[in-house]
Amino acid sequence: MPKVVDHNERRREVVRAVWRIVGRDGLDALTTRAVAREAGWSTGVLAHYFTDRTDLLVAAFRLVAEEAEARMRGRLAQHRDPVKALKAALGETVPLDEMRRTEARVWFAFLGLAAADASLRPEAERHYETWLGVMTEAVSAVLAEDQLAEHELRRIASRLVAHADGLTVQALFEPDRLSVADLKRQLEKCVADTLAAARIVGV
Amino acid sequence: MPKVVDHNERRREVVRAVWRIVGRDGLDALTTRAVAREAGWSTGVLAHYFTDRTDLLVAAFRLVAEEAEARMRGRLAQHRDPVKALKAALGETVPLDEMRRTEARVWFAFLGLAAADASLRPEAERHYETWLGVMTEAVSAVLAEDQLAEHELRRIASRLVAHADGLTVQALFEPDRLSVADLKRQLEKCVADTLAAARIVGV
Numbered sequence: 457m458p459k460v461v462d463h464n465e466r467r468r469e470v471v472r473a474v475w476r477i478v479g480r481d482g483l484d485a486l487t488t489r490a491v492a493r494e495a496g497w498s499t500g501v502l503a504h505y506f507t508d509r510t511d512l513l514v515a516a517f518r519l520v521a522e523e524a525e526a527r528m529r530g531r532l533a534q535h536r537d538p539v540k541a542l543k544a545a546l547g548e549t550v551p552l553d554e555m556r557r558t559e560a561r562v563w564f565a566f567l568g569l570a571a572a573d574a575s576l577r578p579e580a581e582r583h584y585e586t587w588l589g590v591m592t593e594a595v596s597a598v599l600a601e602d603q604l605a606e607h608e609l610r611r612i613a614s615r616l617v618a619h620a621d622g623l624t625v626q627a628l629f630e631p632d633r634l635s636v637a638d639l640k641r642q643l644e645k646c647v648a649d650t651l652a653a654a655r656i657v658g659v
Numbered sequence: 660m661p662k663v664v665d666h667n668e669r670r671r672e673v674v675r676a677v678w679r680i681v682g683r684d685g686l687d688a689l690t691t692r693a694v695a696r697e698a699g700w701s702t703g704v705l706a707h708y709f710t711d712r713t714d715l716l717v718a719a720f721r722l723v724a725e726e727a728e729a730r731m732r733g734r735l736a737q738h739r740d741p742v743k744a745l746k747a748a749l750g751e752t753v754p755l756d757e758m759r760r761t762e763a764r765v766w767f768a769f770l771g772l773a774a775a776d777a778s779l780r781p782e783a784e785r786h787y788e789t790w791l792g793v794m795t796e797a798v799s800a801v802l803a804e805d806q807l808a809e810h811e812l813r814r815i816a817s818r819l820v821a822h823a824d825g826l827t828v829q830a831l832f833e834p835d836r837l838s839v840a841d842l843k844r845q846l847e848k849c850v851a852d853t854l855a856a857a858r859i860v861g862v
Contacts, residue, residue: 581833
């Protein structure tokens with residue numbers, strides 16, 4: 457009987473190998489050769505599933521995005537206090553530990569590719585849309601009594617996401633990098649100021 | 660008499676060719692072959708100055724960063740009202756027109772490379788440092804009477820820069836992309852809220 461190859465499972469195996477390499481040796485170490493070695497395959501078999509490094513990076517980005525989203529939803533379900541829930545969910549997307557730092561690198565490497573390659577942008581957009589949706593839910597729970605319209609809640613969520621993205625850029629690329637403590641404080645401050653401004657000054 | 664080749668001038672010629680390609684055809688069109696054609700050289704001569712596409716992108720990024728910085732300083736010098744000056748300077752770094760949209764793409768493409776390649780990070784850091792310095796000056800002029808310490812002014816500037824970066828990400832990669840009018844309004848709101856929060860709630 458011929459051996460049945462589960463192609464989806466094979467792709468997942470590769471993505472896990474990508475993730476082990478990136479987590480252990482950094483994004484610099486991600487090459488098709490390294491992935492083939494890590495997965496225990498020939499580069500020829502690997503080429504059957506992933507054509508090049510970009511392809512591998514896109515798969516890694518997808519995994520990052522899905523896991524971050526799952527963690528965000530977990531945080532929202534976990535906290536009773538909606539402000540704590542919102543902060544915890546937003547915190548899942550900034551590099552507060554080594555894992556999220558690696559995730560942020562993968563994310564920005566992908567955005568860099570999407571900046572130069574229009575065909576990758578729908579992928580980035582899809583995940584931003586989900587991310588915005590989750591944050592809009594979180595904001596809605598916090599401001600339940602303020603009777604805001606959906607587009608206003610979304611605008612506030614969008615502002616929080618923009619700020620979290622900007623903090624991530626600083627934590628990765630700025631000269632006196634934000635320490636984890638600084639990053640936490642800035643995130644707290646951003647949530648507090650944004651909610652206060654929405655309540656006092658309006659959306 | 661042998662012809663004297665001005666190597667720096669040649670490098671600048673190449674960067675201008677890179678810029679014409681990126682501005683006209685998008686970042687997707689940037690290849691060493693296209694640059695050689697645009698500059699009227701052979702790929703062999705080009706290879707003498709730039710080894711690969713990454714090298715070209717780094718040079719393009721450097722040009723973007725320097726020009727954005729020069730425009731920011733120009734804006735600060737141009738406006739008497741320090742709040743207008745600050746808003747105008749910050750606005751130079753977000754994609755409010757086609758040129759700045761192209762610049763933002765080059766910037767993010769570079770950050771993407773730097774996310775994966777530690778050797779590129781000092782270059783990103785140097786320009787963030789300059790950018791933060793210019794914005795700290797701008798904030799200092801606005802809050803001159805509030806007697807804040809340098810590190811507090813820098814923290815406010817850093818918050819504004821983070822927000823501008825996040826808005827740029829949204830303008831480039833989010834599903835319902837920010838229109839130019841939205842982007843302007845969000846930027847106004849971000850400056851107003853950040854300054855108000857600094858004054859009312861503290862840094």
